[in-house]
Amino acid sequence: xxxxxxxxxxxxxxxxxxxxxxxxxxxxxxxxxxxxxxxxxxxxxxxxxxxxxxxxxxxxxxxxxxxxxxxxxxxxxxxxxxxxxxxxxxxxxxxxxxxxxxxxxxxxxxxxxxxxxxxxxxxxxxxx
Numbered sequence: 001x002x003x004x005x006x007x008x009x010x011x012x013x014x015x016x017x018x019x020x021x022x023x024x025x026x027x028x029x030x031x032x033x034x035x036x037x038x039x040x041x042x043x044x045x046x047x048x049x050x051x052x053x054x055x056x057x058x059x060x061x062x063x064x065x066x067x068x069x070x071x072x073x074x075x076x077x078x079x080x081x082x083x084x085x086x087x088x089x090x091x092x093x094x095x096x097x098x099x100x101x102x103x104x105x106x107x108x109x110x111x112x113x114x115x116x117x118x119x120x121x122x123x124x125x126x127x128x
Contacts, residue, residue, distance in 0.1 A: 001033030004095035004117070006086075006105050010042025012054050022101055025122070026052045029099065036093050038086070040105075059085045078107050090115045 011022035022037070029035045030051040037052060040060040059081040078086075090098070090111060098115075100108050101122045112119045 001097060002093060002095040003029045003033055003035045003097045003099065004090060004093055005029060005035055005037045005099045005101065006108055007037060007039045007101045008041060008104060010039040010054065010056060011037060012042075012048075023049070025099065025101065033096070036089075036095070038089060040082075055089065057082055057085050057089075083107070083111070087111055087115075090117075 005022070005026055007018075007022040009016075009019050009022070011019045011026060014020040014023035026035050026037050027049050030049055033051070035049075035052040037054045039054070039056050042056050059079070086108060095117045098108075098112065098117045098119045099122060100106070100119065103121070103123055106121065109119060109121065
């Protein structure tokens, strides 16, 4: 099984609560198959988790901090270049399952019908 995991922050290395949780999710998902974790912030890093690869969106790195695109704490408007990069990654990786971690990334759900994978949105605790 191929699993695509979207996270706001790079979970490698896991330094804070959200990163630790995302890394733990990636580890658990890796028991099911190959995992590609895609983040909107951080630097491209190698992961020590077996069966897990990590990618940081280049468009998101160019666009600056993700907070600058937030009209509301639970919403993020993704620029067209980020959506295009996500769509291309999704298509190229061809996952069986997609995990979207955080309601802030809910705009990614609009891509799901065109991509043909099962999608899970992980709505862990949100502090606003």
